[in-house]
Amino acid sequence: MARSKYTLKTKESVASVDAFINKQPKEEVRDDCRTLLKLMSELTGEEARMWGPSIIGFGSYHYQYDSGHEGDMCRIGFSPRKTSFGIYLLAGFDAMDDLLEKLGKHSTGKSCLYVKRLADIDVGVLRKMAQRSLKDLARRYQPPSGR
Secondary structure, three states, X not given: OOOOOOOOOOOEXXXXXXXXXXXXXXXXXXXXXXXXXXXXXXXXXXXXXXXXXXXXXXXXXXXXXXXXXXXXXXXXXXXXXOOOEEEEEOOOOOOOHHHHHHHEOOEEOOOEEEEOOHHHEOHHHHHHHHHHHHHHHHHHOOOOOOX
């Protein structure tokens, strides 16, 4: 299999998670970040780390596509964006229709859930979605060596 020439832009860094959260301009966003931080830390047992300049992630896994593209990414994470939170449930949403219906106001991408604020959703349902995603990811991928 040929190696991809793509250079990964989103890598784990040593930047401060707390500093990143504290520089968010709105108190509600900072509070939602802390809620997600607690939830994801409890679910993974992992310490939060910055991935790239704007993603707070937990744990990591190694992926490799048929194209040869491969890399490491956080197992679960989130990013406060200008208009919404991106919540990364990297296993995707294929088997989550039952939970998506109960979640509240949201939209989805391939493996990203978008919510304007946590008050718009049922955080208990989000917890169940995150648990499913982590379980599915663990079945499909191994953590990178050295973890």
